[in-house]
Amino acid sequence: MKNRVWIIVLSLSVLICAVCWLYISNLSPLSQIVGIYQNGTLVEKIDLNSVTGKREITLSGEYGKNTVLVSNGHIMMKSAECPDKLCVKHGELKNGGSPIVCLPNRIVIKFEDTSYSADAKTGALR
Amino acid sequence: MAAAVLCCSACNFNSRYDSEFFAMDTIMTITAYGSKSESAVKTAENEINRLDTLFSVxxxxxxxxxxxxxxxxxxxxxxxxxxxxxxxxxxxxxxxxxxxxxxxxxxxxxxxxxxxxxxxxxxxxxxxxxxxxxxxxxxxxxxxxxxxxxxDLGGVAKGYASAIAAQTLNDNGVSSAIISLGGNVRALGSKPDGSDWSVAIADPDDNSKQIGTLAVSDAAVVTSGGYQRYFEENGQIYHHIIDTETGYPAKSGLKSVTIVSEDDTLADALSTALFVMGLEKSSKLYCENSTLFGAVFVTDKNEVYITDNIKNSFSSQHDFEVIKT
Incomplete structure (x- = not known):
């Protein structure tokens, strides 16, 4: 009888923990806050999780215009007027990866709170 | 006594200074600790900019x-x-x-x-x-x-600059810092708590991932890979590391080479050179110069090789082979 009570209590505890864990992990996914910087100054901070629909942000610099495309959970450089377009070729910004960088127009797009745990990364811009 | 130590470590922890700036056609970051970190980082930044105006092609x-x-x-x-x-x-x-x-x-x-x-x-x-x-x-x-x-000093300039930057930080009262000049990493001293810095090596196939981490203090860690700069034409990929034997991008069977060395300039140059040379010739060079550097190789088949002098500081979820002297 005593054993049965303990089994029920333990099972309930495990169930409650599992439900809580699922609830928390669904409610607070990894931080998706991205900063767009130009010349070292913050232009805009965006929480990619709270973006609805598609949005374009245009930045101007010495080498023409850059257009940033933002949608729910995603950010990328859609177009650039500089010659090499490395920022466009970079594709989507990934947490833990290199920031999107436009060297000619001094633009950096990066996650504010990276999931990445090492102190530095070699071979990638960070 | 214990309170004083605690206070000092708290002060050191608080006085961290981060800087991000553009130089040498890339983005650079310096994180330094200690009460003099801000002025030391600014002096180091000026030094890098000065070298950039000398070395730019x-x-x-x-x-x-x-x-x-x-x-x-x-x-x-x-x-x-x-x-x-x-x-x-x-x-x-x-x-x-x-x-x-x-x-x-x-x-x-x-x-x-x-x-x-x-x-x-x-x-x-x-x-x-x-x-x-x-x-x-x-x-x-x-x-x-x-x-x-x-x-074109592109294969050594950042290595030389990171050595000068580390020296400048040290001369200006910083003994703990981590520098990244476009992915060329330099650890000055150890972390403020005395442990090694953890430097991840980018996965050549997806740089948001890593192939492993190296624990280092007072060392440069530099990676060269064909994935860093390339273009595609008619379905063929052409990367930026040119083999002077052929004039074409090097095809040596490697995706990336990472060098660990106390000598930043050597680390920078060797990461490019060993990428061109391939695993076999690089292993021979390592055997003859194992006191100068350690290396991590990722091959075209995604095999990971590491030299035995740094294997104890490497952690990875991948299997890896050890290159012995």
Whole structure:
């Protein structure tokens, strides 16, 4: 009888923990806050999780215009007027990866709170 | 006593200074600890910018631009130091590291403002005639290039700059810092809590992932890979690391090479050279020079190889093979 009570209590505890864990992990996914910087100054901070629909942000610099495309959970450089377009070729910004960088127009797009745990990364811009 | 120690470690922890800036055609970050970190980082940043104006291949006021244009000039102590070391690495790597690749890199369009393209065999053959460190004459601070030879310090400049930056930080009262010059990492001292810095190596197939981490103190960690800069034409990928034997992007069976060394400039040069040389020749070079550097290789088949002198500081979820001396 005593054993049965303990089994029920333990099972309930495990169930409650599992439900809580699922609830928390669904409610607070990894931080998706991205900063767009130009010349070292913050232009805009965006929480990619709270973006609805598609949005374009245009930045101007010495080498023409850059257009940033933002949608729910995603950010990328859609177009650039500089010659090499490395920022466009970079594709989507990934947490833990290199920031999107436009060297000619001094633009950096990066996650504010990276999931990445090492102190530095070699071979990638960070 | 215990309270004083706690207070000091708390103060050190609080006085962290981060800086992010553009130089040498890339993005750089410095994180330094200690009460003097802010002024020390600013001085180091100025030093890097000063070296950038000497070494840039495209800035018309740089010594390298003037040397390429006039073929004979008197250079500063820093430029002389880099050129001398570049010649030393040319000999050490039997020509795999070469700063006279400027005409080849230009033909492939890997300079900003140029379009990437595949040059003709004739164009490459002509350019190859001007390639080789024997075309550079060093007579004290007077440097002379043979006609049509041009140099590019891209394979050593960041290494030299990170050594100077680390030295500048140290001279200005910082003993704990981590520097990244476009992915060329330099650890100054250890972390404020005395443990090693953790430096991840980017996965060549997806740089948001990593192939492993190295625990280092007072060392440079530099990676070269074909994935870092490339273009695609007719389904073929052409990357920016040119093999001076052929004039084409190196095809040595490697995706990336990471070098660990106390010598930043050597680490920078060898990461490029060993990428060109491939695993077999690199292993031989390592066996003859194992006190100078350690290396991590990722092959085209995604195998990971590490030299035995750094294997204890490497952690990875991948299986890896050890290269023994």
């Amino acid at each position: 495209q800035n018309k006021d740089s010594e390298i631009y003037k040397l390429n244009r006039d073929k004979s000039i008197v250079v500063s102590a820093d430029t002389l130091a880099v050129l001398s070391r570049a010649k030393e690495f040319y000999v050490l790597t039997e020509g795999a590291f070469d700063i006279t690749t400027e005409p080849l890199t230009r033909l492939w369009g890997f300079y900003s403002g140029l379009e990437n393209r595949v040059p003709s065999k004739e164009e490459l053959d002509n350019a190859l005639k001007t390639v080789g460190a024997e075309h550079i004459k060093i007579d004290s601070s007077n440097i002379t290039l043979d006609e049509n030879t041009s140099i």
